[in-house]
Amino acid sequence: MIGKRILLIVGGGIAAYKACELVRLIRRQGAEVTCVLTEGGAHFVTAMTLAALSENPVHTTLWDLRNEVEMGHIQLSRQADLVVVCPATADLMARMAAGIADDLATTLLLATDKPVLAVPAMNVRMWQHPATVRNIATLRDHGVAVLDPDEGVMACGEYGPGRLPEPEAVMVAISDALTTAHPQPLEKPLAGRHILITAGPTHEPIDPVRYIANRSSGKQGFAIAAAAARAGAKVTLVAGPVTLSTPHGVTRIDVETARQMAAAIDAALPADVAIMVAAVADWRSADQAQQKIKKDGSGTVPPLRLVENPDILADLCKSAHRPPLVIGFAAETNDVLAHAQAKLARKGADWIVANDVATHQMGGEINALHIVSAAGVESLPEMPKDAAAAVLVQRIADALA
Template sequence: MTRILLIVGGGIAAYKACELIRLLRRGGHDVRCVLTDGGAHFVTPMTLAALSERPVHTSLWDLKDEAEMGHIQLSRQADLVVVAPATADLMARMAGGVADDLATTLLLATDKPVLAVPAMNVRMWQHPATRRNIATLRGDGITVLEPDEGPMACGEFGPGRLPEPHAIVAAIEALTGTPASKPAPSLAGRHILVTAGPTHEPIDPVRYLANRSSGKQGFAIAAACAARGGRVTLVAGPVTLATPAGVDRIDVETAREMADAVTQALPADVAVMVAAVADWHVDAAPSKLKKDGGAPVLALRPNPDILATLGASDRRPRLLVGFAAETDDVLVHATAKRSAKNADWIVANDVGGDVMGGDRNEVHLVTAAGAERWPDAPKSEIADRLADRIADALR
């Protein structure tokens, strides 16, 4: 068992600490949390306490803890101190040896290895002051991970995103030499076909029909299947997400292009049809439609039904999983869809709110045995759970 002291810094990525704790606890490891003042703006002590099953420490001035020199004990009892997210401010204070709150005081007092996991705006990450601080920390023996690259909450794109919890777990494993999580069920030797994102159906050279799908859930499922050793083909509609490690990606725009790409990717052991495929297309105008000609009349034509086509195909994957994005009577529509499309499972969700663009999801898994509810969780957690179920079903 690895004893981990997790310091949660003040950044929007602090929510990922919740999944990190879950993964570590799933492996039977002890996690104690220190929540900074900034971190408390994004996650609550109660949340971290519930996940870690330990009291959460927030203040250097807790009379009971500090009567027993609590910050010294915290800093010495861990096998590894993890700072995630490590903000630019927190790393600057670490590099300068500042000890003005509980987090920085115990970091100065610890004699154990320290892993810093940065998360910040791309300009802050690239600033000379931050680069100097990182060099100082590494020179002091602190392990500083490189951040991920991609879209950020501030709207910019580049390096600075907090690495995904699975990557942080891998770094912890490397530093401690002990497994930080139970082995996930294997998908080695299996070909998993995943679709993700929206499709864009052109109206003219500058306009198109589309929907609000971000592709995040599908990309997370592709990543989870690849992490379990599967050979993953991801057919992606127009999204700006980074390709998950170990995944073969095929980019398409329209539903007809997606249908062709899916057919060409067969055979597959599993097909997980997550993409929000447009139901209709129009015969696109060769040049931009002008508004002075009045509102155009769009003749909608049906797009290929990719899930139903796979369900009826003689090349049908052994396990066929569809998604149902609904706004009412979710289970009624999902159950009917499973039967109509000849799918094995339907993952159904209510897409009200920001589900189609957000980072969390709440779903029902509808199978021949009935429906089970999976509570609200990060999309990566939903993906992990689904990938485990897929592996178990194939075993």
């Protein structure tokens, strides 16, 4: 994606708001994105929002004299490596199929000589209507890549196929379209490997209302899972309670407590690599109350007796089914490298990936990781979590090569 130029046409429809997240993801992958906002799309998102996210001017009309003096719509249609229509409404795809060019979006689609990816979003009845089925077939016959919509509950309340796929899935389709348009060896360095990853916090109940937890968002672990899947691995992600979408191509197992996480890990073995990113609670309540613990007005604080949770990383390292490469994570607030090196020796892991959560708060978007192993320490510069994940996955691929 680095250095690629994407022309994104935002059609009208409630799903247009997802185009904003798609712009952000394209930028984070190192590509440049220029947006064309249709009249319908402008009812749902603003040109200012897309301009701020893309850091490029947003084009809305064919009748921009400054640009059209130099045939700006032709330049737009030819300068991109890929044209993406997202969301592609039933009306917009009908006009594409018919070769109509009555606004900027349809004019540049007719004028482009670059690959086009359409991402439909519409009501289930509209998606299944014979006219739409015919238009989709026509577009595919003309070489347009059309991504099948997701199935689920619509904004109108109906259920079925027609939902816009999540931006992460659209990103995979964009990558595939660019690869098809520009054939090159597709590197899958982890093909045939099983990668087991844990992510997020654990919640250890005190009573039906309260629990012991930490500030982990799961973002770094989910980013590593996504990067490993892109590298061709079979990925099993054991996730604590988080609100993140499952990365494309990843098998997800949801758990709540440390003991549930330990059991899920055992069930997922064997694996070639285990990456224990989850921030597991060290302790749990010894006496989980069956009813909410109430204040009695005396000012006396009820005792909370704690017991240790399983040491998941250490137990995995001692297991008869220990993966050949075991990687632990360490979130530290001081003496980061010293604590990481001590944890490496104490747990029996192959690597410890440490980060300073006093500098980069848990739950944020940026990380600066230190990969600690018997060979020494590699300190990565500050970067977004998905970029850090890509670097770590490459290091894993190198180690397994």
